[in-house]
Amino acid sequence: MAAFWAVNAIACAPAVPKPGPDRQESVWSAYLGSPRHDASAGETLNPDPRPQWHTDVGHAVRGAPAVGEGVLAVGVSDRLVALIDRTSGDVFWRQRLAGTVHGGPLLDGDRVYAATEASPESRVYALRLKDGKPLWSTPATGVQAPLAFDGTAVYAAGEDGTVLRLDAESGRPIWRRRLAGAVRAAPVVTPEGIVVATTTDSLFLLDATHGSVRGRVATRGSILGTPVLSDRRLFAATTAGGIIELELPALTTRWTRQAQEGVYGAMALVGDTLIAIARDGALWFIPIDAPDKARVLRLEIVSIAGPTPVAPGILVASVTGEVLLVDRADGKILWRAQLDGPIEQPPLVRDRQLVVVAGRGDIHAYR
Secondary structure, three states: HHHHHHHHHHHHHHOOOOOOOEEEEEEEHHHHHHOOOOOOOOOOOOOOOOEEEEEEEEOEEEEEEOOOOEEEEEOOOOEEEEEEEOOOEEEEEEEEEEEEEEEOOOOEEEEEEEEEEEEEOOEEEEEEEEOOOEEEEOOOOOOOOOOEEEEOEEEOOOOOOOEEEEEEEOEEEEEEEEEEOOOOOOOOEOOOOEEEEEEOOOEEEOOOOOEEEEEEEOOOOOOOOOOOOEEOOEEEEEOOOEEEEEOOOOOEEEEEEEEEOOOOOOEEEEEOEEEEEEEEEEEEEEEEEHHHHHHEEEOOOOOOOEEEEEEEEEEOOOOOEEEEEEEOOOEEEEEEEEEEOOOOOOOEEEEEEEEOOOOOOEEEOOO
């Protein structure tokens, strides 16, 4: 009997977290992996992707994951950041923070950057990739937007409009700038400075060195999806359905297209074509040098997550938990899966593996 209980005690003991890798060579320094949001554009998929694994890391995953060559880093509403093995779905570690992570983390070599909103405390963190140990943390002001990283500095923007530039090595604040309105989209690092959108229907250009405001332009509707950058061309979409190109550094409007409903998720730029999905499921393809030749596919879904271009087509996700692979030519559905909704972030693909964050904290991988 004693032996029986000893064996069962071992079997029921909680799993000891295993250390993660020392570093990742891939840098995930921007929301969705690149300024153009095209990190998955060259990826292929099996014709009929099958479930590979799924894992539950908490009540709800917030923000888009950061994808390395061997790991996923995710923020969880339970005041956690978790590092997951992409091969198996096993959790390397969970690190508890002072507040809820909302905007999703970033990856840089041997560390993970994350921020918390003010529930109860807002801070920006650098965590060691191997074990999640905090390397530094710096007070912030209710960060819900994703972070941005330029190789030497981390940028965080809060619900009160405060934008912080922090030294990436030490976490020391370099400057802070208070803007009008809350920030929900990630700051964008550009050759001309830092672009920040606020809920006062405004877009700001800040000097990267000093944080001074170099320019401001009004937008009809708020920008909630992180703008797309290509050199000095900036593309943004609003909750009023406006899709616009702005020229840096003057922030002059080059063209505007109008969707029937608001665009809530981030767009993607593949080659010379801008891809956006409106809340009513209208999937837009806009040649950036000939916007009058834009075309639209009408999908029967409601979507607040941006599209994900891949080699076979466009991946889209709905608030009811559908994931669709759409032929970009005629809108034919090439593949579909049904998960728990709502899906709030775009699916991501790397090395033929499709990763989707579902609505109840589940992360699903297909291959």
